[in-house]
Amino acid sequence: MTLTPSQTVGPFFSHALPYAHDWELVPDSYAGAVTLTGHVYDGDGAPVPDALLELWLGQTGDRGVLRRGSGLVSGFGRCATAADGSFRFRTARPSGPYLSLQVFARGLLRSVLTRVYLEDRPDPLLDSLEPARRKTLIAEGADGRYRFDVRLQGDGETVFLDF
């Protein structure tokens, strides 16, 4: 069958796609919570104020995907960037070395999919990349506070994946 092609998310989704506590995969009180913050930049290094990011841990968890219930962990989170291009997530540590991150924006006719590694370590994907590109997938930080920027184009362009 002919697959359905992608189209841009456009600039006007923030009345529709964000939802309450969408960026909080775990509650504030969760022991061992990881905070992941960063910015999205375009090819001029300008912040992207109208991107939507989605984080996936690989398991649905028990907190709910859309309605954050009383469980401890949801596997999915969503965050629209602020006017300065920033985003944030509070999440559990993934069972493996990385989290999956998908980015949508005006001007992206198809989403881009990348990985956030919480530490640099031997890994089939990381080991296949040149050092400069490998670096783009590794979050900076420790002790539960990490930074990860997404550069859509140009210097330091984030590695995006095709499965």
Next chain:
Amino acid sequence: MIHPPYLSPDYRSTVLRAPAQAPVAFKGDPDAIELTSPVFGHDEVGALDNDLTRQHEGEPIGERVIVTGRILDSSGRPVRDTLVELWQANAAGRYAHELDQHPAPLDPNFTGAGRCLTDSDGRYRFVTIKPGAYPWRNHHNAWRPAHLHFSVFGRAFTERLVTQMYFPGDPLMAFDPIYRSIPDEASRQRLISAFSMDLTEPEWALGYTFDIVLGSTPTESS
């Protein structure tokens, strides 16, 4: 090629946002978490979340439409219990979004956002109003054809799809750089809904069908 190339200069916003490097092919890891997707509980979506005409005190202005279809995998099998999100402009072509500057009226009875889960046959259904065309400043006299935005999850994060549904016979599609960014004509046709007299309800609403076919994951095709 099914999807539009990231760099489609006629759509100006792609020029500084399209990745310059090709995506890195990473296949063959059956444990990659990208091959899985969230599982949605039916209690997470309200019974009326798929009716965009019943979210306020009064009814929205516009041409009432029923839009339904099936979410399928590339083999034509239904994708069950997956989340479908829909958002759109109102009948005058204005979004309920603070940054939309189009000098067309807002409708206090229309937000333009809905969602539902597919049933055991992969089917979703929305009731809404037909959105208006609107200008968007991409080039001189640029107008978007009437469209509904769709977001679908599918069975794998790699299948995650955001797209737009168009209405048959809209003369603006021929001038629209976003629609025309899709290189292949058969793929473009996938985004045009079909009018259905069978779905149309007498004295009530026009019916349109729109199926969405998601890409298979490497695991499924191997």
